[in-house]
Amino acid sequence: xxxxxxxxxxxxxxxxRLAVETTEGPVLxxxxxxxxxxxxxxxxxAHILATGKAFPSQILAVTFTNKAAREMKQRIGILxxxxxxxxxxxxxxxxxxxxxxxxxxxxxxxxxxDFTILxxxxxxxxxxxxxxxxxxxxxxxxxxxxxxxxxxxxNKGQGPADIAEGDARSFANGxxxxxxxxxxxxxxxxxxxxxxxxxxHPIRIFRANPDVLKDYHRRFKYILVDEYQDTNTAQYxxxxxxxxxxxxxxxxxxxxxMSGRTExxxxxxxxxxxxxxxxxxxxxSPSRGEIGRSSAEGRATVNICCVGDDDQSxxxxxxxxxxxxxxxxxxFPGATIIRLERxxxxxxxxxxxxxxxxxxxxxxxxxxxxxxxxxxxDGKVNVHAAWDSEExxxxxxxTIEAYQxxxxxxxxxxxxxxxxxxxxAFEDRFITLGLNYRVIGGPRFYERMEIRDALxxxxxxxxxxxxxxxxxxxxxxxxxxxxxxxxxxxxxxRALRIPMLEAAANLAESDELKPKPRAAxxxxxxxxxxxxxxLETTPHTELAETIxxxxxxxxxxxxxxxxxxxxxxxxxxxxxxxxxxxxSLRSFLEHVALVMDAEQNAGLDAVSIMTLHSAKGLExxxxxxxxxxxxxxxxxRALDEGGRSGLEEERRLAYVGLTRAKKNxxxxxxxxxxIHGLWQSTIPSRFLEELxxxxxxxxxxxxxxxxxxxxxxGGSFAAGRGGGQGAGRQNPYGASRFxxxxxxxxxxxxxxxxxxxxxxxxxxxxxxxxxxxx
Ligand code: ATP
Ligand code: MG
Numbered sequence: 001x002x003x004x005x006x007x008x009x010x011x012x013x014x015x016x017r018l019a020v021e022t023t024e025g026p027v028l029x030x031x032x033x034x035x036x037x038x039x040x041x042x043x044x045x046a047h048i049l050a051t052g053k054a055f056p057s058q059i060l061a062v063t064f065t066n067k068a069a070r071e072m073k074q075r076i077g078i079l080x081x082x083x084x085x086x087x088x089x090x091x092x093x094x095x096x097x098x099x100x101x102x103x104x105x106x107x108x109x110x111x112x113x114d115f116t117i118l119x120x121x122x123x124x125x126x127x128x129x130x131x132x133x134x135x136x137x138x139x140x141x142x143x144x145x146x147x148x149x150x151x152x153x154x155n156k157g158q159g160p161a162d163i164a165e166g167d168a169r170s171f172a173n174g175x176x177x178x179x180x181x182x183x184x185x186x187x188x189x190x191x192x193x194x195x196x197x198x199x200x201h202p203i204r205i206f207r208a209n210p211d212v213l214k215d216y217h218r219r220f221k222y223i224l225v226d227e228y229q230d231t232n233t234a235q236y237x238x239x240x241x242x243x244x245x246x247x248x249x250x251x252x253x254x255x256x257x258m259s260g261r262t263e264x265x266x267x268x269x270x271x272x273x274x275x276x277x278x279x280x281x282x283x284x285s286p287s288r289g290e291i292g293r294s295s296a297e298g299r300a301t302v303n304i305c306c307v308g309d310d311d312q313s314x315x316x317x318x319x320x321x322x323x324x325x326x327x328x329x330x331x332f333p334g335a336t337i338i339r340l341e342r343x344x345x346x347x348x349x350x351x352x353x354x355x356x357x358x359x360x361x362x363x364x365x366x367x368x369x370x371x372x373x374x375x376x377x378d379g380k381v382n383v384h385a386a387w388d389s390e391e392x393x394x395x396x397x398x399t400i401e402a403y404q405x406x407x408x409x410x411x412x413x414x415x416x417x418x419x420x421x422x423x424x425a426f427e428d429r430f431i432t433l434g435l436n437y438r439v440i441g442g443p444r445f446y447e448r449m450e451i452r453d454a455l456x457x458x459x460x461x462x463x464x465x466x467x468x469x470x471x472x473x474x475x476x477x478x479x480x481x482x483x484x485x486x487x488x489x490x491x492x493x494r495a496l497r498i499p500m501l502e503a504a505a506n507l508a509e510s511d512e513l514k515p516k517p518r519a520a521x522x523x524x525x526x527x528x529x530x531x532x533x534x535l536e537t538t539p540h541t542e543l544a545e546t547i548x549x550x551x552x553x554x555x556x557x558x559x560x561x562x563x564x565x566x567x568x569x570x571x572x573x574x575x576x577x578x579x580x581x582x583x584s585l586r587s588f589l590e591h592v593a594l595v596m597d598a599e600q601n602a603g604l605d606a607v608s609i610m611t612l613h614s615a616k617g618l619e620x621x622x623x624x625x626x627x628x629x630x631x632x633x634x635x636x637r638a639l640d641e642g643g644r645s646g647l648e649e650e651r652r653l654a655y656v657g658l659t660r661a662k663k664n665x666x667x668x669x670x671x672x673x674x675i676h677g678l679w680q681s682t683i684p685s686r687f688l689e690e691l692x693x694x695x696x697x698x699x700x701x702x703x704x705x706x707x708x709x710x711x712x713x714g715g716s717f718a719a720g721r722g723g724g725q726g727a728g729r730q731n732p733y734g735a736s737r738f739x740x741x742x743x744x745x746x747x748x749x750x751x752x753x754x755x756x757x758x759x760x761x762x763x764x765x766x767x768x769x770x771x772x773x774x
Contacts, residue, residue: 012039019305019307029340031339031341037307057089057219059220059221061091064093095198114191116193118192124144124147126186141171144560150194154197159184224304225307227307229308229313236321302332311655314652341369349378349665352692358651381697383628385669392627396626399666412622413608415608416612418612418633426609439610445571454553455589457553458547470500470504548572548576621662624667627668628669628687
């Protein structure tokens with residue numbers, strides 16, 4: 001009965017409660033942001049445990065991040081009382097659960113249980129050896145590129161035998177498949193695996209050993225998956241193997257899997273006109289309904305519950321298949337599909353803005369969201385303009401301080417950036433202000449590998465005695481200086497009590513070394529000698545650029561075809577740009593030393609800085625979204641791709657960003673940004689144009705939060721600075737209410753007076769409030 005329901009169920013709405021209490025059979029919760037999907041999963045685990053349906057060890061729960069797994073464990077503990085949980089469910093990311101499985105059955109994958117997991121660097125080094133062993137030119141066939149190809153195959157669950165002939169032929173004169181095979185064999189001899197193997201090995205083990213799989217079928221009575229929209233094909237296969245109970249049948253191979261995938265998605269989408277009922281049983285597809293049924297006893301129960309939101313699928317670039325969620329009812333016939341429509345997280349303005357934005361995507365499942373929150377105090381979504389990223393950081397810093405004065409915790413505030421290079425300006429600014437911050441989901445700006453490398457070059461130039469820095473970059477980019485040579489430099493330096501740089505110069509002139517390392521050392525010391533001289537004569541930013549170029553460091557990343565390389569180049573440019581703020585290389589390095597020394601502020605009250613990608617699933621009282629400009633967000637790479645899908649994934653990312661905010665949301669764009677090493681006047685993001693007027697307020701400079709004033713005087717962004725902006729820059733998306741920001745602000749008095757433009761009217765006409773057009 002409702003009245004004597006346990007406490008943990010009482011706060012739930014009827015649909016949530018249904019999702020929690022429908023413990024048997026397949027359940028899909030498909031719902032928008034902030035509707036309580038994660039809360040449903042957590043409560044469901046608590047419910048299963050509290051009602052004695054299963055022991056903790058019989059529950060398998062997959063989260064998207066380790067952090068989410070920790071939080072879920074905590075919350076389960078709170079819900080049912082720590083003492084009541086004996087042991088814990090198998091709760092973690094696909095990878096962490098994969099490790100656990102593989103350690104148990106390593107021998108079935110030809111490994112020992114103490115296998116090592118290689119990181120990306122190890123993998124690339126290993127592949128390079130293999131390429132060279134094949135007698136191939138590793139410059140023409142870069143190991144990094146092949147590592148990416150392998151990763152792509154593994155995301156699809158494909159071993160060397162599974163990949164299509166043509167897919168592998170493009171690499172290494174048609175030897176791609178052989179190389180992949182050689183790589184797997186090499187891993188085996190090393191008793192090692194890579195990240196992709198953590199999924200692929202278990203898949204293979206399950207397929208080849210039905211008895212093992214059967215054990216897990218018996219073990220895992222309940223399976224739960226969060227963020228289902230971002231599972232890739234391998235994760236999907238893994239899950240399907242564990243969730244299928246094909247009693248009396250051989251385990252169906254998943255090879256035919258990919259055919260008909262889109263069919264499920266497409267037919268769903270056509271149903272878009274009339275949204276399916278909120279709660280109900282999905283149509284059962286007879287043709288492919290085999291899975292999950294046992295012929296003898298009717299349907300075998302598959303107690304799987306997946307929750308997700310197709311609008312938050314943001315990992316397509318890493319192989320995620322949003323169709324997995326759209327075809328759930330085909331995979332698990334008889335699935336109960338539950339929609340949650342009430343958003344508990346955000347104000348009506350935030351929700352309205354987000355829903356309106358995402359409605360610009362096509363091919364959506366379509367859903368309605370509403371909120372009961374209707375506090376007239378709730379402010380609209382604020383859009384602000386700044387001159388450049390420094391001013392943006394300064395203004396956001398001041399807004400944060402203003403919130404602090406109103407007794408808001410820093411823990412409740414987050415800055416979500418599109419690209420990691422954007423973090424630098426905020427970190428610098430917050431250090432100056434003494435504002436605690438933490439960077440989540442990645443190293444802080446100055447701790448990034450490429451930044452540390454670049455700084456090491458600069459440090460040696462500024463201080464020839466900085467041995468630590470010298471050692472870091474003496475063989476970067478690779479110049480064939482092995483450990484033996486470096487040891488020799490060390491020994492010489494110690495014996496003569498001189499810096500390593502000097503010792504290297506000495507060795508370069510002696511005949512103690514073989515010709516190759518000697519030539520390399522000669523080049524290194526000549527380089528540093530030249531740069532040290534230039535330090536007196538050349539402006540330091542210019543010198544910094546020269547150093548990165550002449551050392552071959554920039555080229556190293558330009559030739560690198562890994563997914564991270566473009567981001568690293570962006571970071572390097574941002575580093576050089578930020579040096580402009582300092583008088584000399586030395587004062588810049590001093591600043592960096594201070595920033596590096598700042599604590600990471602764990603446990604303390606601190607503002608969070610992270611990328612939009614790592615913000616998925618999180619929520620904050622106050623959210624800042626800087627950098628909403630064309631080319632940054634949507635990102636240039638997505639625009640260059642052409643087509644709809646890249647842009648739509650960017651829009652989903654924007655939707656994720658907007659929906660992280662509970663109460664206050666501030667979006668920023670700047671008029672000038674350094675892009676590809678050049679100052680450019682920017683065009684406000686098209687996503688701004690897609691926000692509805694009724695929920696958005698364009699903040700007037702000098703008149704916002706807690707007395708933040710435009711340091712350049714109200715509405716004078718254009719005056720006295722640069723002057724060239726706006727000249728000839730046309731917004732290709734038609735006239736916009738943001739057009740004149742930063743160009744004409746003197747005349748129009750900040751951002752007013754722009755509401756009657758055609759672009760704006762179009763947006764008005766399309767407005768459907770918080771309901772999208774499906
Ligand atoms: P996302 O799509 O962003 O991952 P979600 O659907 O997983 O969001 P949750 O994080 O589970 O949403 O919930 C959003 C917020 O709403 C949380 O603070 C949660 O505690 C709260 N919430 C969820 N359901 C209820 C409810 N029935 N009553 C009160 N608060 C709720
Ligand atoms: Mg969630």
